[in-house]
Amino acid sequence: MTRKLVAGVDSSTQSCKVMIRDADTGALVRSGAARHATGTEVDPEVWLRAFREAIRQAGGLEDVKAISVGGQQHGMVTLDEDGTVVRNAILWNDTRSGRAAADLVREFGDGDEDRGRQVWADRTGVVPVASITVTKLRWLAEHEPENLARTAAVALPHDWLSWKLMNEAGLEALATDRSDASGTGYFDPVENIYCPDIIAAATGSDRPLQLPKVLGPCERMATVVIDGREMILGPGCGDNAGAAFGLDLRPGQVAMSLGTSGVVSLVSELPTHDPSGIVTGFADATGRFLPLVCTLNASRVLDVYADLLDVDHAHFSSLALSAPPGAEGLVCIPYLEGERTPNLPNATGALHGIRLSNLTPANIARAAVEGMLCGVGEGIRALRAIGVPVSEIHLIGGGAQGEAVRHIAPSVVDLPVIVPERGEYVADGAARQAAWALAGTPQPPEWTPRLASRFVGDHDPSIQARYAELSHLVAMRHS
Numbered sequence: 001m002t003r004k005l006v007a008g009v010d011s012s013t014q015s016c017k018v019m020i021r022d023a024d025t026g027a028l029v030r031s032g033a034a035r036h037a038t039g040t041e042v043d044p045e046v047w048l049r050a051f052r053e054a055i056r057q058a059g060g061l062e063d064v065k066a067i068s069v070g071g072q073q074h075g076m077v078t079l080d081e082d083g084t085v086v087r088n089a090i091l092w093n094d095t096r097s098g099r100a101a102a103d104l105v106r107e108f109g110d111g112d113e114d115r116g117r118q119v120w121a122d123r124t125g126v127v128p129v130a131s132i133t134v135t136k137l138r139w140l141a142e143h144e145p146e147n148l149a150r151t152a153a154v155a156l157p158h159d160w161l162s163w164k165l166m167n168e169a170g171l172e173a174l175a176t177d178r179s180d181a182s183g184t185g186y187f188d189p190v191e192n193i194y195c196p197d198i199i200a201a202a203t204g205s206d207r208p209l210q211l212p213k214v215l216g217p218c219e220r221m222a223t224v225v226i227d228g229r230e231m232i233l234g235p236g237c238g239d240n241a242g243a244a245f246g247l248d249l250r251p252g253q254v255a256m257s258l259g260t261s262g263v264v265s266l267v268s269e270l271p272t273h274d275p276s277g278i279v280t281g282f283a284d285a286t287g288r289f290l291p292l293v294c295t296l297n298a299s300r301v302l303d304v305y306a307d308l309l310d311v312d313h314a315h316f317s318s319l320a321l322s323a324p325p326g327a328e329g330l331v332c333i334p335y336l337e338g339e340r341t342p343n344l345p346n347a348t349g350a351l352h353g354i355r356l357s358n359l360t361p362a363n364i365a366r367a368a369v370e371g372m373l374c375g376v377g378e379g380i381r382a383l384r385a386i387g388v389p390v391s392e393i394h395l396i397g398g399g400a401q402g403e404a405v406r407h408i409a410p411s412v413v414d415l416p417v418i419v420p421e422r423g424e425y426v427a428d429g430a431a432r433q434a435a436w437a438l439a440g441t442p443q444p445p446e447w448t449p450r451l452a453s454r455f456v457g458d459h460d461p462s463i464q465a466r467y468a469e470l471s472h473l474v475a476m477r478h479s
Contacts, residue, residue: 008431016050026447032057040094068234070242070430071158100138125281134185153210176212178283179241234437246429252391258399262298264379293379299399305368320404323366332371410457
C-alpha cells in the first residue's frame with residue numbers, strides 16, 4: 001500500500017526548512033533546507049524563494065498530500081488592496097517600536113502603567129513589548145503614515161507564505177491559526193476574536209484592515225497546487241506552538257529551548273494573564289494555551305566561556321562535569337547581552353566569588369553552565385508564580401546537546417529532564433498538523449514517539465539560592 005506523505009515547513013528568521021514525513025507514523029522520509037536574507041526587516045519574497053529552494057532540496061512535493069507552514073511570530077507584513085507588499089516586513093527582532101509599546105501600555109491604563117499592563121494582560125494575554133505586532137502598527141502610523149494609508153491588510157510571516165501558496169488568491173483568503181494570532185497583541189485567545197478597538201488605538205484610525213481569518217487547529221485552509229500536485233493546505237502555526245506540537249507536549253511538560261535565547265513554554269488547559277509581562281499568554285496549536293517566557297542569554301553563554309577557556313564544547317562539558325556542584329563558590333550571572341527576564345536591558349554579566357583556591361577552568365565551566373540554567377530557569381519560576389503546574393522539562397536546542405547541560409540541569413531546576421533526539425521541531429509540528437488536516441479526525445495523529453534520554457539528579461538548592469541573591473543585587477543596581 002502506498003503510504004501517505006505530508007510536509008511541514010519552518011519559515012524562520014534565517015532559513016526555511018521542510019520535513020516530509022509519513023502521515024500515519026511520523027517517520028521522516030526526506031528533508032530540505034535553504035537559508036535566506038536576515039535582518040530586522042526583510043522583503044517577504046525571500047521567504048518564498050527559500051521555500052521553493054528548500055522544497056527542491058527535499059526532492060519536491062509530487063507525492064505529498066498535505067502541507068502546513070510554521071513560522072517566526074510577530075512580524076508585520078503590510079499589503080495593499082491588490083495584495084502587493086507595501087514595505088519590507090518588520091520582524092519580531094526589530095526594536096524600533098519600543099517607545100510605541102510603552103505608549104500603548106500607558107494609554108490603556110489612562111496614564112497608569114500598572115493599570116495598563118493589567119488591561120493588556122486581561123484582554124490579550126500579552127503586555128506589549130517591541131517584538132509584538134501591535135507596536136509595529138503604532139510605529140507605522142507615527143513614522144510612515146503614507147504606508148499605513150496604502151495598507152489594506154496586515155498579515156504575519158506564516159500567514160503571508162501560506163497565502164502565496166494559494167496562487168494569487170484575494171485578500172479575503174488570508175488565514176492564520178490561534179497560536180500565531182495570539183502573538184499580535186490585538187487578538188483575544190480566550191474568546192478567539194480580534195480586538196478592533198486595539199487596532200484602532202494603534203493606528204489612530206477606525207478604517208478597517210483585512211486580517212487573516214482564524215482557523216481551527218486542523219481546519220483546512222485551502223486546496224493548493226504545488227509542483228503540479230494538488231494538496232491540502234493546513235492552517236499553519238507560530239514557531240513555538242509548532243515546536244510544542246512537534247514534541248507532543250502534554251500539560252505540565254515544559255519545553256526549555258536553549259538557543260541564542262532561552263525559551264520556556266508549556267501547553268496549558270487554562271489561559272494565563274500575567275500583568276508583569278514576564279509570562280506571555282499565547283495560544284497553542286491544539287486549541288489550548290501556550291504560556292511562554294523568553295530570556296536573552298542561553299547557548300551563547302556557553303560559547304563565550306568555552307572560547308575564554310580555549311576549548312571546544314566537548315572539552316568544556318568534561319571540565320564542567322569534573323567540578324563539584326556549586327563550583328566551589330563561583331557564580332556566573334549570565335547577562336552578557338543585558339536581559340529580558342528579568343527586564344534588565346543594561347545589565348552586564350559577572351563571575352562572582354573568585355578566590356585563589358577556586359579559580360580553575362573546571363569551576364569556571366561549571367559556573368557558566370549553572371548560571372545559564374539558573375537564568376533560563378527564571379521562566380519556570382515565573383510560570384509557577386502564576387499558578388501553572390510544571391512536572392518535567394524537555395530540553396531542546398543547540399545548548400541542550402552538551403553533556404554537562406543535560407547532567408547538571410536536574411540539580412539546578414529540581415525537575416526530571418527529558419532530552420529528545422535532535423530534530424526540526426517547528427517543521428515537525430507543522431507536518432503533524434498537515435497530517436491532522438488530511439485525516440480530518442477530532443484528535444491529532446499519534447506518531448511514533450521520539451527517542452529520548454531521561455536525566456535525574458539530586459537537587460542542590462544552594463546553587464539557585466546563591467544565584468538568586470547575586471542576581472537580585474544586579475537588578476537593584478540597574479533598576
